[in-house]
Amino acid sequence: MLTKLSSYCLLFILIGCACMSIEVFAHGVDDNTRAFLEQNSGIQFIPFIYIGAKHMITGYDHLLFLVGVIFFLxxxxxxxxxxxxxxxxxxxxxxxxxxxxxxxxxxxxxxxxGLSVVYKGFDNLGGFKRCFNWQPNTQWAVLIFGLFHGLGLATKLQEFNLPSEGLFTNLVAFNIGVELGQFAALVIILIAINTWRKWPSFQRFSTLTNTLLMSAGVMLMGYQLAGYFIN
Known part of the structure; x- marks a missing residue:
């Protein structure tokens, strides 16, 4: 009963994350951060670390992909x-x-x-082997999708026309913040997954979770493609 209830809780949490506004999470920024980036000048090392960390922690598209990457490790x-x-x-x-x-x-x-999230959920469910009798190189796939995740971060920062003075240092600080946020999120995710791995319901939990990952990825893709064609 407890494990079934926990599974339903996870279902509602993931669906809720997928349905939240992209402007609030993912690659959106709040008004205070937007104002800081638009008015920023010179080296602002600590503030950019904070912005990078917050962006990763609230960036559920990145986190969903990482959940898929480490799920069975x-x-x-x-x-x-x-x-x-x-x-x-x-x-x-x-x-x-x-x-x-x-x-x-x-x-x-x-x-x-969004496609990267779909890919990882599909891969974790054994979709490539069952449907195509072929398994992509998972390490290369993570690296390649990582390149696109970085471009996603870059496109958001480019919107603010950051001044060239201190730009490299600020970008390094932002990236350090991203890594710190990523580390904090991974610790929580790994504790949750490794704890659940000890329960008999883990197989059902893994199937449900990776199915939800695919669903969330499809929703993200649809949202962004709709925005592309509309705008």
Whole structure:
């Protein structure tokens, strides 16, 4: 009874996250952060660390992907490897995207980020092996999708036309904040998953969770593609 109730709670939480406004979470920023970024000048190391951390913690598109990435990882070494691949990917395109002024459509990038969530849920459910008798290289997939996640971060920062003075330092601080937020979120996620792994209901829980990941990813893709065609 308890495990079934817990599963329903998880269902409502994930659906609620998926239905919340993209402007509030994901790649949106609140009014105070927007005002700071628009008026910012010079090096603001600590504030950019804070903004980066808050962006990751409230960025459910990134977190949903990470939940899928680490869901079935048992060893710390494997968790570290995959998170490092993701970090290398999004750090590289975040810096190159902003510093190199790489212009990409934010809606399309966010749709690809939604696709990354669909991919990981589908992969965790064994979809590739069952449907195509083929398994993608999971490490390369995490790295490649990490590149798109970084471009998503870059497109949001580019909206504010940050001044060139102190830009590199501020970007490094922002990325440090992203990693700190990512670490904090991963600790909570890993504790929750590893605790549930000991329960007999884990198999049902894993199927439900990864099905919901796919559903949330499809919703994110649909939202962003609709925005692309409408705007």
């Amino acid at each position: 048992h060893k710390r070494r494997d968790v570290l490897l995959y998170v490092t691949m993701f970090t290398i990917g999004h750090s590289a395109t975040l810096l190159l995207g902003v510093l190199g002024n790489v212009q990409v459509n934010a809606y399309l990038i966010d749709a690809i980020i």
